[in-house]
Amino acid sequence: MKIARQEARTDMKNRPETGAAAPTFMPLYEQIKTLILRGLQEGEWRPGQAIPSEHDLAGRFRVSQGTVRKAIDELAAEHLLVRRQGKGTFVASHKEPRMQYRFLRLMPLQGEPEYPDSRLLECRRARASSEVARLLELKPGDGVVFLRRILLFKGEPTVADDIYLPGTIFRGLTAEIFNEYRGSLYNLFEMEFGTRMIRADENIRAVPADAEVALLLRVPRGTPLLCVDRVAYSYGDRPVEFRRGMYRTDRHCYRNTLS
Amino acid sequence: MKIARQEARTDMKNRPETGAAAPTFMPLYEQIKTLILRGLQEGEWRPGQAIPSEHDLAGRFRVSQGTVRKAIDELAAEHLLVRRQGKGTFVASHKEPRMQYRFLRLMPLQGEPEYPDSRLLECRRARASSEVARLLELKPGDGVVFLRRILLFKGEPTVADDIYLPGTIFRGLTAEIFNEYRGSLYNLFEMEFGTRMIRADENIRAVPADAEVALLLRVPRGTPLLCVDRVAYSYGDRPVEFRRGMYRTDRHCYRNTLS
DNA sequence: TAGTGGTCTAGACCACACG
DNA sequence: GTGTGGTCTAGACCACTAC
Numbered sequence: 001m002k003i004a005r006q007e008a009r010t011d012m013k014n015r016p017e018t019g020a021a022a023p024t025f026m027p028l029y030e031q032i033k034t035l036i037l038r039g040l041q042e043g044e045w046r047p048g049q050a051i052p053s054e055h056d057l058a059g060r061f062r063v064s065q066g067t068v069r070k071a072i073d074e075l076a077a078e079h080l081l082v083r084r085q086g087k088g089t090f091v092a093s094h095k096e097p098r099m100q101y102r103f104l105r106l107m108p109l110q111g112e113p114e115y116p117d118s119r120l121l122e123c124r125r126a127r128a129s130s131e132v133a134r135l136l137e138l139k140p141g142d143g144v145v146f147l148r149r150i151l152l153f154k155g156e157p158t159v160a161d162d163i164y165l166p167g168t169i170f171r172g173l174t175a176e177i178f179n180e181y182r183g184s185l186y187n188l189f190e191m192e193f194g195t196r197m198i199r200a201d202e203n204i205r206a207v208p209a210d211a212e213v214a215l216l217l218r219v220p221r222g223t224p225l226l227c228v229d230r231v232a233y234s235y236g237d238r239p240v241e242f243r244r245g246m247y248r249t250d251r252h253c254y255r256n257t258l259s
Numbered sequence: 260m261k262i263a264r265q266e267a268r269t270d271m272k273n274r275p276e277t278g279a280a281a282p283t284f285m286p287l288y289e290q291i292k293t294l295i296l297r298g299l300q301e302g303e304w305r306p307g308q309a310i311p312s313e314h315d316l317a318g319r320f321r322v323s324q325g326t327v328r329k330a331i332d333e334l335a336a337e338h339l340l341v342r343r344q345g346k347g348t349f350v351a352s353h354k355e356p357r358m359q360y361r362f363l364r365l366m367p368l369q370g371e372p373e374y375p376d377s378r379l380l381e382c383r384r385a386r387a388s389s390e391v392a393r394l395l396e397l398k399p400g401d402g403v404v405f406l407r408r409i410l411l412f413k414g415e416p417t418v419a420d421d422i423y424l425p426g427t428i429f430r431g432l433t434a435e436i437f438n439e440y441r442g443s444l445y446n447l448f449e450m451e452f453g454t455r456m457i458r459a460d461e462n463i464r465a466v467p468a469d470a471e472v473a474l475l476l477r478v479p480r481g482t483p484l485l486c487v488d489r490v491a492y493s494y495g496d497r498p499v500e501f502r503r504g505m506y507r508t509d510r511h512c513y514r515n516t517l518s
Numbered sequence: 519t520a521g522t523g524g525t526c527t528a529g530a531c532c533a534c535a536c537g
Numbered sequence: 538g539t540g541t542g543g544t545c546t547a548g549a550c551c552a553c554t555a556c
Contacts, residue, residue, distance in 0.1 A: 024356040064546045086553030087522045181511040197407055205508035206465040206483035224465035224483035249464035258362055323527045344542045345534035
């Protein structure tokens, strides 16, 4: 819990750790950010729970409240924490409704957004292909958990997902667990496996439906579909999911905001 | 240049304008944000130019530097301003290289990102259809400027864009202006027409290439393409462009980050 | 009434760019 | 050296929530 500013008092410079080894400037609030991040990563505070008040953290870290405040501000901007005036600061969770649409960008062309139903088709252990291994930073042949599922909007099959998860983390995942769970998959992951998805990269292409997917989505073979390849990351930019989603876009579209 | 906090000194509450009419709380820095935004919108400071220093603005608005700082922080987070330590705060511009890829999400499947060449196929006056009018908040039949262009990566035609612009703003746009310009279209818009795109919403679907687009992109009819419908907004959420882009995704993909 | 986050201030000092 | 943004502090007060 000791941080560099203790030394900084004397030499008036904030440097990481020892205050002399690294030549780069590291602001105090960055160090506080790192400490809070560590608490999140190690599960000291769990999703949905409150972290200590700014005043408490300032005392614990021996810095001013304003410095803690700036650290929390940035973590809140990254959606890792959620501030609630008068109540406290909370660890972000995929249970909150506002989180749902950040990782599901499919919107109906007409009408209001709606939650899809999920139907699991397959759940088994497998070996990582070279592609999956590369994306998840595993070795080819490492154990993975493979899921195949369908998302249905108003009963219409709309998305077919193939999902690959590192076996070391998700060893215990079974069809039973999946089916007993209500809420999003990422909510299940954070509740049952202590792994929170905080960011994802998606690569989107247009491809013709092959025979298998055509059957699942009930469209003719060759129908243009969105092919959405996603790698999702947890704390520390650790990749913990690869999924390939095939999206029907006759009644929905992928919505994105550029800014 | 007078703001509500002058009154706030007495009643210790910051309220918009008169300090009594509106029942909602409006922080000082929000009011400063609005004032800076007005300067941007009215062209008091132009893209690429520096705005006054925090110290100057604090004096001008009669608030502390910290309050100006918070206002600028938020505008910088929205990419309307760019801070440069030691130099000043600058109006964001589409001329900066880092801006380019914020509004062009097409990346090569292999290899480094590259800038496309642009080829104008058509530039004419037209009347807004009901769909275009709705999206641009015009009346059906209002004058619009229509552009059709191709983007080529390494000489390969990859994107076909149909672009609709409000006639009132872009009346003077001609093929000559377009062709003489190097740099992005949005750079041209902000330089020649004083209109800066600051945000855009995109709706993405997978569609088969029709005969016309197939010819332009040199693909067989029916080839799956991304259809990207974009509405771009300027200051004050004013829609100022609608474009429909058809993207080949055999060598490129649309890249997106969820967070 | 107490505790939380949110706003605002005033001032000191640091890092960076430029002449 | 001067001016810019960046960090950090200490303290006052406001708005919101809960008890």
